[in-house]
Amino acid sequence: MTAVFFNAYFPFKENSLLKAENAKMRKEMETQDKFSFQLEKVKVSVDSIGAPKQNDFFNEKLALSILADMYKQLPKDTLKNKNMYNNTIMTYKDLIDAKKQIKQLSGNQVLMDSLSSINTTLKAEYDKMKTDLAVCRQLYQAQ
Structure with missing residues (x-):
């Protein structure tokens, strides 16, 4: 009787445990x-940042919004790799x-190039005026 009980009871118990695990x-x-699908949308938005004819502010906010939604939608109690999701x-x-900082620094580079060309022009004018002043001093001393 015990053998029949074990042979009949345990497979059902094991089956229910396997169903729960499944x-x-x-x-x-x-x-x-779902995470992978949303991550692909974030990737598209991030790749669009800095591309020509794209609204960088919109793409940045869209990507951040999707990331925030992804974080909120993660189950807090069932995930085994919670750190992986959070780190991603x-x-x-x-x-x-x-990317935002690179865009900012690129703008600074354009400004620095502009200021460098102005500096070169002003230095050339300064050198010319310095030469003119030296000539004027020689003419004044000769008198």
Whole structure:
């Protein structure tokens, strides 16, 4: 009787445990698929930052908005690789900040090039005036 009980009870118990584990894995895979899909949208927005004829401010805010939604939608209790998801989100945020800083520095480079050309012109005029002053001094001393 005991052998029949064990042979009949344990397979059902094992089956229910496997079903629970399978449901948990399905939920994890759905979360990964959703995360991957949203990450692809963020990638498109980030790649558009700095591209010609694109609104960088809009693309930056769109990417940050999607990242914030991704963070909010992550289940807090069931994920095994929570650090991986958080690190991925933070890495993309850092990438957005870096692209923003590169754009800012590129603008500064244009300004520096402009100021450098003005400086070269003014230096040439200064050297010319310095020469003229030296000639004037020689003429004054000769009198």
